[in-house]
Amino acid sequence: MEEDTKRCPYCGEEILATAKKCKHCGEWLDNSRIQACxxxxxxxxxxxxxxxxxxxxxxxxxxxxxxxxGVWNIIAVCSSWKLPKKILRQDNDIPSYYEGIAGLIVIAIVNFLLGGLIGVILVCFDFYIRGLVLDNRQIFNKGSV
Ligand SMILES: [Zn+2]
Known part of the structure; x- marks a missing residue:
């Protein structure tokens, strides 16, 4: 009867499946190094x-x-709803209604979309980490703090 053999993960030589140490390269085969990685x-x-x-x-x-x-801008839009009438009246506070509002709305939308997209990608990454941990759950056997 021939004994079961396997390949040494370090040197590739054939060794006994039950070997604790490779007889060719001398590496220990207790998985501690692989686990550490x-x-x-x-x-x-x-x-x-x-x-x-x-x-x-x-x-x-x-x-x-x-x-x-953005909410503030909507409130501002509501308050500027009467602007056309004011323009027709040529009120002197008209120029102040055109300062910086559109820019703030654009920034709000861009930041919201950016955070959302990266968040989705990062959730996938966290699922990957979860998979690594669960696939190697036997490593985590040192007890908890
Ligand atoms: Zn070896």
């Missing part, structure tokens, strides 16, 4: 995710400020 990868991904979520949170807070500006 996976753990580092997951930790790095989660760190990236945290940083990008922080950036998005800041963008979204800015977006909320822009939305408030």
């Amino acid at each position: 996976v753990i580092k990868k997951i930790a790095d991904c989660q760190r990236i995710s945290n940083i990008v979520w922080l950036i998005i949170a800041i963008i979204q807070i800015c977006s909320i400020i822009c939305i408030i500006a």
